[in-house]
Amino acid sequence: MTTAHPAALGKVCVLVPTYNERETLPALLHALHAQVDAVDLDVLVIDDDSPDGTGELAEQVAARDPAVRVLHRSGKHGLGRAYLAGFAWARAQGYDTVVQMDADGSHQPVELPSLLRAARDADVVIGSRWVPGGSVRNWPWHRRALSVGGNLYTRLLLGIPVRDSTAGFRVYRMTALAVMGLEDVASQGYCFQVDLTLRAIDSGLCVTEVPIEFVEREVGASKMGGDIVREALLRVTWWGVQRRRRQVTDRLTREVSWHRATE
Template sequence: MTTTQREPVTRVAVLIPTYNERENLPGIIARVRSTVPGADVLVLDDSSPDGTGQIADDLAGSDPQVRVVHRAVKEGLGKAYLAGFARVLDEGYDAIVEMDADGSHLPEQLPSLLAALGDADVVIGARWVRGGEVRNWPARRKVLSVGANVYTKVLLGMPVNDATAGYRVYRASALRTMGLQGVESQGYCFQIDLTLRAVRAGLTVVEVPITFVEREVGVSKMGRDIVREALTSVTRWGIEHRVGQLRSLAGRARGRQPVGERS
């Protein structure tokens, strides 16, 4: 198999969306800056009522490689990331990282994800692959995540084991190829949506095993609405995918019929 030569990555932007993460944000940013000193950090704060935005401003004031985007209202993970993507793409970054602010995504594993970008367009920090691990999750949460990923993989026919994972790196060229203008998804569904767009665009998606650690401080943003959105959207996309396959098979079958037998 021929390996596509990819441009080296020199400018990296780490996007960290926040909503009420004042206890977690300083430590995460410090660890990112220590682990990948050349990377710039862009905090995307959705007007956190707990003062996270001000803390982010204070951190930015003491470090020129940290910046903050203050968003007027809480619109969810997907909208925050899309705003961040638009900004850093305009600024000429080569690679864009998605990372949670709650400590579940270990900054110390970011070099491994960035290294894998040498042979990929999209790198996913995956929990449900050999070498991946989840710490401090209850059994119910593990079952939900594994089940969602199996359902997604089977229904959409994607060769990805952890499409819901939120720790990932995109080449800028990949994001420009994926058609982000039509993305309306949030939460789990946002990650599945972008994974599906990458696969359908013919991009190379690589999964790197990570250790995912449940947050110790603050409240999880995972709710029933997020799960419901993912289930509904994946089901709809899956039906569309299977219908498309059937139509393609039917078209090929008609094309193989002898001329005299065609209606």
């Protein structure tokens, strides 16, 4: 069942998880103000006790800017848990729409208005690199191959139409999150994004992709490691096996029921 959507997005909160993003966070917050000043929008910085003082810097910004809030977490617990904490905080504060956005400059604030416009007619909007009009900048060939291949593997194995299910620049209606069964989400990293994509589709929600240009970070180090890739491969494979098994079981059940009905 697809949700009916009012044109208005209501109160919007941009969730920005951080871990050692002191050098890039101020520019992101400034750019967000410049792009979406006509929207009732706040920013929640979710800091995992960054050793470089990102959390303290965010507090300094929040002291001057009432649209910026800070949620501190004790230690580095992963991207998935950071977003789940942000979803819970935004729900408790009465927000109607949440945005997922990286703090490293790879997600450009100039792209946000187009995602928000698409959210007027959708439950979930994904800023996609791999739909027509989408692109990446400054990626080596092996990163491009890993992303394209991983998304193709995910799409074929899970049988879903989304072309960039690992994308992290997203908009969620709070009403969508409420029916996606987030209580048992355990995945992290890119796999977290695939997990939520799958849950949204299986919940009958309207998921749409909007082309964006993804820009490789110029400051700091990427947090993508082998453990993140392995988690995604293992979980997606397991989910795919489960889905195929259910499909076979459902088909056999329907055939048995049909034969019994025609005897």
